[in-house]
Amino acid sequence: MTAKLVLENLKHKPMRSLLSILLIGVPVTLILCLVGLSHGFLEDSQRRTRGIGADVVVRPKGTSYLTLSGAPIPQQMVGLLAGHPHVKLAMGVVNYPVQGVTLGATGVDLKQFDQMSGGFTYLHGGPFQGPDDVIIDQFYADEQHAHVGDRISLLNKPWRVCGIIEGGKLAHIVFPLGVLQEKTSSTGNVSQIYLKLDDPANTAAVVQGLKNLLPDYPIFSIAEFTSLINVNNIPALKEFIIVIMAIGVIIGFAVVCLSMYMAVLQRTREIGILKSLGASQFFILRIILTEAVILGIGGTILGIAMSFGAWWLIRTVEPASIPMVIVPSWWPIAGVVTLIGSAFGALYPGISAARHDTIEALAYE
Amino acid sequence: MNSGPIIETRDLRKTYRVGKVDVPALRGVDLTVKPGQFLAIVGPSGSGKSTLFHIIGGLTPPTSGEVRVAGQDLAAMTEAGRTRLRKRTVAFVFQKFNLLPNLTARDNIAIARHIGGFDSKPEESFEEVLRLLGIANRLDHKPSELSGGEQQRVAIARAIVNHPAILLADEPTGNLDSESSKAVLEILRGLNERLGQTILMITHNPEAAAYGHYIVHMRDGKIIERPS
Numbered sequence: 001m002t003a004k005l006v007l008e009n010l011k012h013k014p015m016r017s018l019l020s021i022l023l024i025g026v027p028v029t030l031i032l033c034l035v036g037l038s039h040g041f042l043e044d045s046q047r048r049t050r051g052i053g054a055d056v057v058v059r060p061k062g063t064s065y066l067t068l069s070g071a072p073i074p075q076q077m078v079g080l081l082a083g084h085p086h087v088k089l090a091m092g093v094v095n096y097p098v099q100g101v102t103l104g105a106t107g108v109d110l111k112q113f114d115q116m117s118g119g120f121t122y123l124h125g126g127p128f129q130g131p132d133d134v135i136i137d138q139f140y141a142d143e144q145h146a147h148v149g150d151r152i153s154l155l156n157k158p159w160r161v162c163g164i165i166e167g168g169k170l171a172h173i174v175f176p177l178g179v180l181q182e183k184t185s186s187t188g189n190v191s192q193i194y195l196k197l198d199d200p201a202n203t204a205a206v207v208q209g210l211k212n213l214l215p216d217y218p219i220f221s222i223a224e225f226t227s228l229i230n231v232n233n234i235p236a237l238k239e240f241i242i243v244i245m246a247i248g249v250i251i252g253f254a255v256v257c258l259s260m261y262m263a264v265l266q267r268t269r270e271i272g273i274l275k276s277l278g279a280s281q282f283f284i285l286r287i288i289l290t291e292a293v294i295l296g297i298g299g300t301i302l303g304i305a306m307s308f309g310a311w312w313l314i315r316t317v318e319p320a321s322i323p324m325v326i327v328p329s330w331w332p333i334a335g336v337v338t339l340i341g342s343a344f345g346a347l348y349p350g351i352s353a354a355r356h357d358t359i360e361a362l363a364y365e
Numbered sequence: 366m367n368s369g370p371i372i373e374t375r376d377l378r379k380t381y382r383v384g385k386v387d388v389p390a391l392r393g394v395d396l397t398v399k400p401g402q403f404l405a406i407v408g409p410s411g412s413g414k415s416t417l418f419h420i421i422g423g424l425t426p427p428t429s430g431e432v433r434v435a436g437q438d439l440a441a442m443t444e445a446g447r448t449r450l451r452k453r454t455v456a457f458v459f460q461k462f463n464l465l466p467n468l469t470a471r472d473n474i475a476i477a478r479h480i481g482g483f484d485s486k487p488e489e490s491f492e493e494v495l496r497l498l499g500i501a502n503r504l505d506h507k508p509s510e511l512s513g514g515e516q517q518r519v520a521i522a523r524a525i526v527n528h529p530a531i532l533l534a535d536e537p538t539g540n541l542d543s544e545s546s547k548a549v550l551e552i553l554r555g556l557n558e559r560l561g562q563t564i565l566m567i568t569h570n571p572e573a574a575a576y577g578h579y580i581v582h583m584r585d586g587k588i589i590e591r592p593s
Contacts, residue, residue, distance in 0.1 A: 001472075001479035008467040273463045276424065277480045277523075278452030280445070358424045362463065 002283075006290045009267070016259060021298040023255040024342065027248030028303020028334045033310045034244050035330045038231050040323040046226040051169030053117035054091070054194035055203050057225050058210065059218040071095075071186035078193055084210065086202040089116050092190030094180045098154055098173060103140075105154065106171035107180025116196045117169060124148045125163035128176050133162035135174040139319040155183055245337050252299070252341025256292045260349035264288065271353050272361025281354035288353055292346030293339060300335040370433075371530055371563055372398040372421055377430035379416050379586075390416040392586035393430070400530070403557040403564045405577030413586040414567045415535060421565070422455045422533050423447030435530045452481045456524035460536035462516040464508040470519040471504040474526050481527040491526060498522050498552060514545030521552060525562065532556070534566040538573050550576045 010017045049057075058081065060072045071094045082090035094107035110127050113119070123138055125148035134154065136146060141164045144152055151158040154173065165174075181187045197206055203221045210219045220228070231237055264271070271284055307326065314324045379391040391413045398404055406414050419425045420432055423439060426447070432439045435454045439447065456477075457463075464473045475485040495501040498518040508516050517537060524532055534553060538546035554576050556562040566577060574580050582590035 001476055001485045004472060005465070005468065005476060008472075012467045269463070270465055270467075273465055274476075274480070275448070276422075276451060276457050276459075276463070277477050278448055278450075279480050280448050283480065359419055362459070 002287060002290060006287055006294060009263070009287075009291060010294060013263070013266075016263070017295065017298075020255055020259040020295045021302050024252050024296060024299025024338060025302035025306055027244075027251040028300050028338055029306040029310060031241075031245055031248050031334045031337065032303065032307035032327070032330060033324065034241060035327050036307065036311060036324045037322060038234070038237055038241070039327050040325040042229050042231065042234075043325060044323040046229050047168045048170055049222060049226050049229075051117060052113075052194055052222075053196060054222055055197040055200050056195040056207055056210070057220055057222060058193040058195070058214070059220070060192065061216045061218075063218060071181065071184065071189040071191040073190050073193060075188050075190050078190065081193055081195060081210070084195075084206070084213075086197050086199065086206050087195050088198045089196040091116055091194045091196075092177070093170075093192060093194065094177060094184065094186060094189075095171075095191040096155075096180060096184050103173070104171060105173035105175055105180065107175045107177040107184075108170065109177045113170065116194065120163070120165040120169060120174075123164050123166055125161065127163060129162050130160070131176065131179050132158075132160055133176070134159040135163040135165055136161055137165050137167040137169075137172045139167050139323070140172040142319050143317075157183070248334070248337055249341040249344075252296065252338045253345040256295060256342040256345030257348060258345075259295065260288055260292055260346045261352075263291070264349045264353040267353075268356060268361050268364040271356050272358050272364065275356070275358040276362060284354040284356075285350040288350035289343060289346050292342045292350075296339040296342030297335070299342070300331075300338050303334065303338070304331055369399075370397045371400045371435055372396065372565070373431070373433045374417075374421075375431040377417070377420065377432055378428050379413075379420060379425070380428045389586055391420070391427070391430075394583075394586070394588055396581065396588065396591075398531075398563065398565065400563050401557070401561045402579065403554065403566070403577045405566050405568055405574035405580045406583060407568055407571070407574050407580060408583035409569075411585075412583040414583050416586075417583070418457075418533050418535055418565070418567060421531070422457055423450040453527050454529055455531045455533055456527065456529040458517070458520050458524050458532065458534040458537045460539035462508070462513070462520045462540070464516055464519060464523070466508050469505050469507050470500060470511065470515075470522075473508075473519060474504075474523045477523045477526050483527060487526050491522075494525065495522060497555065499548075512545070513541050514548055517541060517545070517549050518552065521549070521556075525556065525560075530563060532562055532564045534564060536567055536569065538568070538570065546570075546573065 073092065075092055078090045078092040081087060089112065091109065091112040096105050098105045120135065128135065134152070146152050146161050148161050148164060150161050152161060181189070197203060207219055207221050274284060311324050311326055314322050374394050374396045377391055377394040381388045381390055394417060408414050420427050420439065421434055427440055430440065434450065437450065442450070465476065468476065474487060478487060479485045492501065498521060500515060500518045500522060503511060503515055511519065537553065538549055541549060550573055553564055553566065557564050568574050579592040581588055
């Protein structure tokens with residue numbers, strides 16, 4: 001009976017109910033989009049790293065697993081590492097940010113890359129034909145509406161799209177190694193070196209051997225390197241998500257508090273009627289809290305639905321630059337955060353309603 | 366009607382604080398009502414009728430004096446105790462009907478059952494009461510779809526669905542036309558005669574007051590005339 005009363009109350013003012021649900025849903029969408037973007041970037045990075053087919057990565061001195069600064073490793077080291085025991089193939093690449101931190105290009109020796117990874121899967125076109133050629137993946141091609149043969153502007157210069165590849169390997173944008181080295185003033189240097197071993201079972205031994213040989217260089221197995229690419233290891237990202245969640249709680253709290261306060265004012269007389277029938281303060285409080293929780297659940301569901309809308313929009317407009325994913329494991333977290341905000345938001349109006357003087361409430365017009 | 370009183374007040378006083386001024390609403394009311402009586406209380410506005418009702422109905426505590434309802438001392442009762450009293454012992458019928466506008470007539474009755482701690486669906490025997498009230502076929506309508514007379518009859522059904530010892534009717538015909546007023550008064554008299562329902566009714570209308578067994582007159586917070 002309580003649920004029926006609450007539902008009838010919600011139906012009685014549908015615009016208020018829908019607006020409340022919408023406003024509660026916005027921070028849910030905000031949280032889910034932020035988490036989706038974080039996971040999307042990291043998963044995309046992990047997938048492309050695994051797609052290289054290497055077993056070990058050698059990073060420049062003084063860099064973490066997330067940052068790269070130019071191409072400081074002498075290219076001669078590629079040959080040196082190629083001669084290391086159990087190393088079947090060594091490949092140096094140059095990484096260069098094209099669009100801030102969200103989109104990077106990689107310079108690579110295609111022949112070596114083909115040997116290491118099995119090569120790109122070309123959806124259209126093929127490998128480099130000349131020094132002005134660029135290979136892009138399908139996401140970047142969709143984002144730029146580019147086709148094979150089109151010219152796109154990158155690094156302050158027009159490039160001919162020679163091939164469009166399936167995404168998930170190395171980078172969204174691929175240049176010939178020498179060309180990118182020259183263009184970024186890093187001729188003779190590489191950003192990092194990938195190693196393919198004769199047997200992956202030798203990975204730990206090779207990593208240890210290389211650490212002894214090159215103590216100043218961060219050296220990781222690819223499994224370890226990709227496992228380090230997670231939310232907890234991105235500086236301040238976790239704290240940023242917590243701040244956004246706190247904002248979500250505050251918005252949910254404020255929306256529900258305002259909405260329920262108005263509802264309590266509008267229903268003063270009805271609260272008086274219920275109390276005249278013998279409804280306890282707890283009964284009145286329970287009605288208000290139940291209504292807030294239903295609004296919170298509605299807001300959560302709408303927020304999840306709107307995150308799908310944001311996901312679709314981002315995939316349509318910026319599929320390469322912003323690789324957002326849907327993270328269902330965060331739905332209950334966003335839901336709990338919202339419900340906590342909603343329940344706390346309803347407390348003051350609920351307690352206020354429960355404490356209404358019955359006679360005054362019955363006289364309320 | 367030979368048993369002890371169901372309502373008994375002795376030197377009942379109530380003073381409201383309005384700003385910095387004390388306003389006495391009841392100035393020593395002595396009243397005794399036996400089970401099964403239908404008592405009409407008449408008096409001008411400000412005479413203290415409603416305050417007396419509110420105290421007997423457990424909506425507000427007295428300032429001083431004694432008040433016993435169905436054997437319970439209301440003067441010593443907490444807010445929670447008075448809430449329990451309203452669940453099953455006393456029930457109200459108001460001038461403005463006071464039905465919950467979002468619920469149907471059936472649900473208005475059901476919520477009273479629910480709050481009273483009973484199963485929401487009334488007993489089968491209550492169907493007969495609904496037929497007597499003439500609202501059996503109007504139960505699925507919301508208050509806005511019912512006439513004033515029908516709303517008041519739903520309010521009466523809601524009031525008696527938990528079999529309260531006392532029914533307090535505050536100007537029950539105040540918002541009704543003469544035909545509906547007569548119908549509601551006949552219903553109240555019928556409930557009193559057929560079910561032995563104790564009823565206290567506030568009214569300005571002498572014709573309505575005449576439906577009671579006794580008429581008590583109030584003025585300036587006191588009973589000035591009572592049945593001998």
